[in-house]
Amino acid sequence: MRSTIQVGTILLKQSKLMTDSFALETSPYSGNWSVVEGLDGFAVDRNIHAAGWNFLFMAGESKAMFLGALRPKKIQNALRRILEKVKQQQFNGLEVTGVVARHFLGVPYSVVTAHSRHVQQTCRLDSAEERRASQHNEASARD
Numbered sequence: 603m604r605s606t607i608q609v610g611t612i613l614l615k616q617s618k619l620m621t622d623s624f625a626l627e628t629s630p631y632s633g634n635w636s637v638v639e640g641l642d643g644f645a646v647d648r649n650i651h652a653a654g655w656n657f658l659f660m661a662g663e664s665k666a667m668f669l670g671a672l673r674p675k676k677i678q679n680a681l682r683r684i685l686e687k688v689k690q691q692q693f694n695g696l697e698v699t700g701v702v703a704r705h706f707l708g709v710p711y712s713v714v715t716a717h718s719r720h721v722q723q724t725c726r727l728d729s730a731e732e733r734r735a736s737q738h739n740e741a742s743a744r745d
Contacts, residue, residue, distance in 0.1 A: 607677050607698055610642040612719070613685070615694040620721070624649050632682055635696075643697045643719070656725050660718040663699065664688065667713050672703050680714040688718050692733035695719030 614620050616634045626649060628636035638646055643659075650657040664687045666680035681698070688696050700715035722728055728736065 606674065607637075607681060607701065607714075609698055609701055611698040612638040612641065612643055612646050613681075613696045613698075614638060614721070617694070620694075623653050623655070624721075632678070632685060635685055650721055655721055655723055657695070658720045658722065658725075658727055659697070660693065660720070663715050663717050665713055665715050667711055669709070669711050671710050672701065672712050676712065677701060677714055680712075681716070684714065684716050688716075691718060692730050693718040693720045694733075695721055 613631055613635050614626070614628065616628070616630070616636050620626060620628070620636075624646075626641070626646065627639045629639055631637045641649070643657075647657045664684045666683045668676050668680055670676060685696065695718065696716050697719050698714065698716045700713065702715075703710060703712045705711070720727065720733070722733075722736070
């Protein structure tokens, strides 16, 4: 598992489509999620658009907080909680948009924020049912 998550990090659900169609170098992160190596959201967006697909950005952010200073393991745990939220929404991507250490009454805490991203062919966001069916079809094709 990768230990250095920072603002701009892109995570994508592992799939044959992501690796074959978009020429993205990824490394496994957690479960069926991979980290895109060496590219930020803008560069990933350019690669996906060059292949004729869209990389949609969702406006609502997901947050996870934890007590204490920024430590790689705590950031990973916070990101796992965020990935669970994204999984429920059937999105296939995530962009880390904030990793911040703060204090309240002298007690340190940290906040990790991220926005869901989704790769699909059309420029109009598919419904949750369509996203679920698409991911199911891709999983069936791998088996």
